[in-house]
Amino acid sequence: MQPMTxxxxxxxxxxxxxxxxxxxxxxxLPTAERTESxxxxxxxxxxxxxxxxxxxxxxxxxxxxxxxxLDLQRGGEQTCARVTGLLDEHxxxxxxxxxxxxxxxxxxxxxxxxxxxxxxxxxxxVVCRIIEHAPTDIETRPGGYI
Amino acid sequence: MQPMTxxxxxxxxxxxxxxxxxxxxxxxLPTAERTESxxxxxxxxxxxxxxxxxxxxxxxxxxxxxxxxLDLQRGGEQTCARVTGLLDEHxxxxxxxxxxxxxxxxxxxxxxxxxxxxxxxxxxxVVCRIIEHAPTDIETRPGGYI
DNA sequence: CTTGACCTTACCCTCGGGGCAAGGTTCTAC
DNA sequence: GTAGAACCTTGCCCCGAGGGTAAGGTCAAG
Numbered sequence: 001m002q003p004m005t006x007x008x009x010x011x012x013x014x015x016x017x018x019x020x021x022x023x024x025x026x027x028x029l030p031t032a033e034r035t036e037s038x039x040x041x042x043x044x045x046x047x048x049x050x051x052x053x054x055x056x057x058x059x060x061x062x063x064x065x066x067x068x069x070l071d072l073q074r075g076g077e078q079t080c081a082r083v084t085g086l087l088d089e090h091x092x093x094x095x096x097x098x099x100x101x102x103x104x105x106x107x108x109x110x111x112x113x114x115x116x117x118x119x120x121x122x123x124x125x126v127v128c129r130i131i132e133h134a135p136t137d138i139e140t141r142p143g144g145y146i
Numbered sequence: 147m148q149p150m151t152x153x154x155x156x157x158x159x160x161x162x163x164x165x166x167x168x169x170x171x172x173x174x175l176p177t178a179e180r181t182e183s184x185x186x187x188x189x190x191x192x193x194x195x196x197x198x199x200x201x202x203x204x205x206x207x208x209x210x211x212x213x214x215x216l217d218l219q220r221g222g223e224q225t226c227a228r229v230t231g232l233l234d235e236h237x238x239x240x241x242x243x244x245x246x247x248x249x250x251x252x253x254x255x256x257x258x259x260x261x262x263x264x265x266x267x268x269x270x271x272v273v274c275r276i277i278e279h280a281p282t283d284i285e286t287r288p289g290g291y292i
Numbered sequence: 293c294t295t296g297a298c299c300t301t302a303c304c305c306t307c308g309g310g311g312c313a314a315g316g317t318t319c320t321a322c
Numbered sequence: 323g324t325a326g327a328a329c330c331t332t333g334c335c336c337c338g339a340g341g342g343t344a345a346g347g348t349c350a351a352g
Contacts, residue, residue, distance in 0.1 A: 115230040
C-alpha cells in the first residue's frame with residue numbers, strides 16, 4: 001500500500017480529513033511526510049494509528065488521553081497499566097453519568113406529569129411552576145456536562 | 147428585599163456572577179438597572195428568574211430553550227405546550243443518551259477484561275490491541291457527545 | 293489613607309472538530 | 323490543450339456555557 005493523501009486516509013479510517021489534520025497537529029500522529037506540492041502523505045502505519053484513534057474515541061477517551069497512550073507505546077513502555085487505569089476511570093465516569101442521567105430522567109418525568117396535570121386543570125399562573133417545582137436535588141456537576 | 151449586586155444575586159441563586167452576567171447578555175434576564183457607578187442591581191423578581199433558570203438548567207435545558215420559555219411567559223402566552231414539548235424532547239434525548247452510555251459501558255467492560263487477560267499473559271505487543279480489539283459497533287454519533 | 297473585597301469590560305481558553313474563504317494541484321474528459 | 327471537477331493547503335470564525343485573567347473603577351472598614 002503506497003502513501004495516500006489525507007482524504008483517502010481519513011475515509012479509510014472512517015474519519016474526516018479535518019479530524020486527521022487535527023490529530024497530526026495535536027501530536028497523535030507523527031508529522032506526515034509531504035509531497036513537493038505540500039500534500040500530506042500517510043502510510044499504512046499511519047492508518048493503523050488512525051484506526052486505533054477511532055477505536056479509542058469510540059471508547060470515549062479524549063484526544064489527550066489517546067495521545068498519552070500512543071506516546072507511551074512509541075516509547076516502548078508498558079502501556080497496560082495506563083490503559084487499564086484509563087478504562088477504569090472511564091468506567092467510573094460512565095457510571096456516574098448513568099446515575100446522573102437516571103436522576104435527570106426522573107426529574108423530567110416528574111415535571112412532565114406535573115405539566116399534564118396543570119394542562120388539564122387549565123394553564124394558568126401555574127404554567128412555569130412546572131419547572132420551578134421540579135426536584136431540586138439534582139447536583140449540577142461542575143464538569144460542565146451534568 | 148432591596149436590590150443587590152451581581153455577586154450577591156448569584157450566590158443567592160447558586161450561580162456564579164459570570165453566569166448571571168451571561169444570562170443578562172443572552173436575554174434570559176431583563177437588562178439590569180445600574181447604580182451611578184455602573185454596578186448592576188438585581189431585584190427579587192430577578193432572583194425568581196435566576197432560580198427558575200437554575201432549575202431549568204438542572205433539567206438540562208439549553209439557555210436558548212430557557213429563553214424561549216421565559217419570553218413566552220413574559221408575553222403572557224400559554225407556555226404549557228412549549229414546556230411539555232421541551233420536556234418530551236428532552237426525555238427522548240435522555241433515553242438515547244442512556245442507551246448510548248450503556249453500549250459504551252459494555253464496550254469499556256469488554257476492553258477492561260481483555261486488558262486483564264493480556265496483563266496476566268504478559269504485556270507484549272498485545273498491549274494496545276486492548277483498545278484496537280474493542281467492539282467497533284459503537285456508533286460515533288455526529289452529535290459530538292458520544 | 294489604605295487595604296481588601298467587590299464590581300466593570302474585554303479578551304482568550306476549553307473540546308473536537310464543522311464550515312467557509314481563498315488559493316494551489318492533480319486528474320479526467322473532451 | 324484546456325476546462326472543470328475534485329482534491330489539497332492554511333487560516334479564520336463558530337458551537338455551549340461559561341472559566342481565567344487582566345486592567346482598572348468603587349465601596350466599606352480600619
